[in-house]
Amino acid sequence: MARSLSFIYLFVILAISYIGGALLFREWPITSLEQIVGLYDQRVVKGADASIWSPIIVTFSFITLAMILSKYKRVRFIIMFIGAAKCVLFGLSSTYFLSTGMKLVMYTVWWFPFQFMGCLVFLILCTVLNPPFFTSPAHKKDRPLSTVPLLIGLLLIIQLLELTIYHFIT
Template structure:
């Protein structure tokens, strides 16, 4: 029961963040969200292929920020904010892409599944870095970075799979 509560918590944060990003895009129509979307995924804004280093930094930045926040006891409660920010940017970018005229088949077949998987991996990494209060162990155990690093590695695998599918679809 306890584990299912934490997965429900993660999916609620994902849903609220995604919906918040879409509503942010819809509620301020005159605002130019190009810079925010470009920070999240530069391919969504421009037709050209951005540099691989910039894209890797964009993907890894959420993991790096979450790990940096998890190092201190004073900022550990902000770790899930990194995942929530990725979720909001995911919703904002989705609304931007669909409003900009991206074909629904390309969106549903390429962009959405890979971005959803990447966002979920960031959430799981944040969850292991700073578990909810009801999952914490009462005695001090030495923290292992193995699981968060595995989630970051899985995020890189999803990133490269995304790049391959993007190239195959004509991106």
């Protein structure tokens, strides 16, 4: 029961954050959005002219930030907020991507599936680093961190697959 509740919890965070990012798109001017979306993934704004290292750097900066925050007990609660912020940027970038007239095939084959899987795995990593109240161990020191390298490796594999698909599509 606790495991299924954890995945429902993560899907709710992902869905609400994605929708929040899509709604946020309506409230900001396009010039400001281009800067924010460009920080998240330059390929959405610049297309094939963007640096190939940009998405890798962003992914590892989110991982690094979550890992640093997990080391300090007083700020560990912010980790899930970082995961939700990544999902908001995913929703914001997706809406920007679709509104600029990009091909729907590119969105459905390249952008959405890999970003969705990356956000979900990152949320799972955030949950491992700071378990929610209903799955946390009795002692906060006894967090099972053995899955962290596996999840980081999975994020790397997803990123490499996404870059490969992007290379063949563009």
